[in-house]
Amino acid sequence: MIAFIFDLVLFFLTKSRINSVSGGSATMGIGIWLTLAAWICLFFAGCFYGLGRCCIRRRPRDRDWQNKDGPGAENGFAEQMRLDAVKAEADRKARQKQGE
Incomplete structure (x- = not known):
């Protein structure tokens, strides 16, 4: 606005x-x-940014929203992925042992 007035x-x-x-x-x-x-x-970009920051929330308000079991605990998705990888590795070793 200052630039416009200056112009x-x-x-x-x-x-x-x-x-x-x-x-x-x-x-x-x-x-x-x-x-x-x-x-x-x-001006409108600033208004929409402020509106989005104040009124639209996609995450829960608690700070520890990823770690439901307390600090340092892994979330459910990561734990499931780890268990799937361990199971796949055990299956691979079992198949390898049968082939020998």
Whole structure:
């Protein structure tokens, strides 16, 4: 917003000098309107970010939401994956032993 105000002030100062010196005319260009559009986009982005941070929560509020059994405990998915890997390794060794 400050950049937009700065652009407007500089434009009107420049326009007044051009009109007083040469009698020409100056018109607002696309740059001023692009600055305004950028400020509007940034404003809405900030609003949506704040709304998302305050109102939308996907995780439970407790700090230890992954470790339900206390600090240092593995979550259920990781424990299941570990057990599956141990079982697959035992099956591989059993098949290898039968082949010998």
